[in-house]
Amino acid sequence: MNKIQNLEERLQGTRNSLSTDRLDMSFGEIMSMYERDEIIIDPDFQRLFRWDTYQKTRFIESILIGIPVPPIFVAEDENGRWELVDGLQRISTVFSFFGILKNTQDKNNWIMCKGDLTEELENLACKDLPLKFQLNIKRATCRIEIIKWNSAFDMRYELFNRLNTGGSELTDQEIRNAIFRGVSKDFNIFLRKCAEHPKFIQLIQPTERQLEQLYMDELVLRFCALIDGQDDLSENISQHMTNYMKKAVSDSERIPQLQVKFEEMVELLHPVGKEVFRGSNNVFSTSLYDCVSIGITKYFEKYKNVRTDELIEKVNQLKESESFKKASGSASASKSRILKRIEVANEIFG
Known part of the structure; x- marks a missing residue:
C-alpha cells in the first residue's frame, strides 16, 4: 500500500x-x-x-x-x-x-x-x-x-x-478539562483537589496567571502521566498528558492510589522548600519537577524517613549531574529527553 x-x-x-x-x-x-x-x-x-x-x-x-x-x-x-x-x-x-x-x-x-x-x-x-x-x-x-x-x-x-x-x-490544560469533563468529572475533581494542596502551592509558587490558566492542575496531571502512564509515553509530553487523561477520566479506580502517591511526594519535599524544583537561575524547572517527583515517588520507602538535609543533598546531586543537564534545556518536552530524565532519576534516587 x-x-x-x-x-x-x-x-x-x-x-x-x-x-x-x-x-x-x-x-x-x-x-x-x-x-x-x-x-x-x-x-x-x-x-x-x-x-x-x-x-x-x-x-x-x-x-x-x-x-x-x-x-x-x-x-x-x-x-x-x-x-x-x-x-x-x-x-x-x-x-x-x-x-x-x-x-x-x-x-x-x-x-x-x-x-x-x-x-x-x-x-x-x-x-x-x-x-x-x-x-x-x-x-x-x-x-x-x-x-x-x-x-x-x-x-x-x-x-x-x-x-x-x-x-x-x-491553555492545553484548560482545553483538556473542558473536553474530558464530559466523560466523568471525578478525575477533574481529583486534579483540582491536588492542585489546591497548600504545601504543593508553596513548593511551586505559581503566579496569579498560572493559577487562572490551571497550571497547577497541569503539573498534577504531568506527575500522574509520568508515574502511571510511563509505558505509553508519546513523542511529546503535552500529547502524552492528553492521551493519559483521556484514559484516566474513564477509570476512577486509579484515583485513590494516585492521590496517595502525590500527597506522599508533596509531604516529603515540602520541608526542602521551593528551591527543590528551581535551578541556578531560581526559575521553576519542569525538568527538575519530572526528575525529583518521579525519583522520590518510585523510591519513597527509601526516603520517607531521611533527614531533610540528606534529601537536599540528593536533589543538589541531581542538579549538578551532567546527564541531567543534557536531558534538560531545549527539546526537553520530547520523548527521548523525558526517558533520559527518568533514567537519571533512577540513577540518582535509586
Whole structure:
C-alpha cells in the first residue's frame, strides 16, 4: 500500500469518527436554552470567561452594527443537551450583558466603555439601551456547530484546540478539562483537589496567571502521566498528558492510589522548600519537577524517613549531574529527553 493510499484511509477514518450538525440560531433562543439548562457552561469552564470590558464592548458593538458572529461549537451529551466547546467569551459576553450568567453574578450587568465606532456606548448597561437595540442583539443570528455524542473524544479535543477563536487563548490544560469533563468529572475533581494542596502551592509558587490558566492542575496531571502512564509515553509530553487523561477520566479506580502517591511526594519535599524544583537561575524547572517527583515517588520507602538535609543533598546531586543537564534545556518536552530524565532519576534516587 503506497503513501497516498495510507493518506486516504487515514483521512477517511478520521472523518468517519466525527459526527456533526449545524443550526442557525438567534442569541435570544440560545439564552432561553441556557436558562432551561439545555446548554451547559460548566462552572470549571465558565470561570475562564476573562474578556475585559473593551473586548466585551467591542463584541456587543459588532452585533449592533451587524458584523457576522463567528460560529460557536457545542458538544451534544448523551441526553441531547449541549455543552459549550468553543465560543465561551462570546456567549458569556451576551449572557452577562443581559444579566443571566450563572455562578458568576459579579460579572453580570456590566457597563460598556467607548466603542471603536460608537463612542456613545460608554457608561451604558443593557437596561440603558433602547428596547429596539436590546431586541437587535437577541435577534442576531449565530451559526451553531454541533459535535454529536458519538464523535471520538480525541476529535472533540482537536476541534477545541484548533477552533478556539476567543480573544484569550486557552491553555492545553484548560482545553483538556473542558473536553474530558464530559466523560466523568471525578478525575477533574481529583486534579483540582491536588492542585489546591497548600504545601504543593508553596513548593511551586505559581503566579496569579498560572493559577487562572490551571497550571497547577497541569503539573498534577504531568506527575500522574509520568508515574502511571510511563509505558505509553508519546513523542511529546503535552500529547502524552492528553492521551493519559483521556484514559484516566474513564477509570476512577486509579484515583485513590494516585492521590496517595502525590500527597506522599508533596509531604516529603515540602520541608526542602521551593528551591527543590528551581535551578541556578531560581526559575521553576519542569525538568527538575519530572526528575525529583518521579525519583522520590518510585523510591519513597527509601526516603520517607531521611533527614531533610540528606534529601537536599540528593536533589543538589541531581542538579549538578551532567546527564541531567543534557536531558534538560531545549527539546526537553520530547520523548527521548523525558526517558533520559527518568533514567537519571533512577540513577540518582535509586
